[in-house]
Amino acid sequence: MNMLDATASQKVVLANVNPTSNEDDLDCVKIEKRSILHTQLRKLGIQIEYTGKIFQIDFIHEWDYKYWTRIVRYLITCIIVFVLTVPVDLSSAITLSLTYVVKKMVSDNNLVRHLDAYETTGNIRTICSNKTEILTINL
Incomplete structure (x- = not known):
């Protein structure tokens, strides 16, 4: 675990970093899922x-x-x-x-939309649709 509580399946990414600022601002840090x-x-x-x-x-x-x-x-x-x-x-x-x-x-x-979407399709057990054929997934 790191200081932002990112797990092994997550990574810490700096976003909107101002190179002239010397402050440690945790608002410019986001956690992305791997x-x-x-x-x-x-x-x-x-x-x-x-x-x-x-x-x-x-x-x-x-x-x-x-x-x-x-x-x-x-x-x-x-x-x-x-x-x-x-x-x-x-x-x-x-x-x-x-x-x-x-x-x-x-x-x-x-x-x-996302190229890593095919990885998660292997974990889907059932796909259900209602009367209007709106798909819902069971992960």
């Missing part, structure tokens, strides 16, 4: 970080120098490959899936 996918990817990154720290603590003290240097080289190579490939592939896969879903929704004459 998308579900962004929250889950953030949790995955934290889990990978904790796993790496656990392996580091467990294995550093038990092995002698020869094995330790070899493992460190392997880990560095794995981390380099992971860091170089995953962000590029992940962002392109998300962009392609977003594009496909939005095009499909537009072809079905659905109005798409």
Whole structure:
């Protein structure tokens, strides 16, 4: 938690900031909700970080120098490959899936105002309409 009580699924954004003012004005700060996918990817990154720290603590003290240097080289190579490939592939896969879903929704004459709306559609259990066909959703 930070000073504005933003949760893991929220981020703090500065709005209407005056660069000449030196005052700490909390009225110019707003809290925006993160998308579900962004929250889950953030949790995955934290889990990978904790796993790496656990392996580091467990294995550093038990092995002698020869094995330790070899493992460190392997880990560095794995981390380099992971860091170089995953962000590029992940962002392109998300962009392609977003594009496909939005095009499909537009072809079905659905109005798409927010691109992250397709993420929340996976959480909808039932969609109900009344006599005038006004849709209500059950989240």
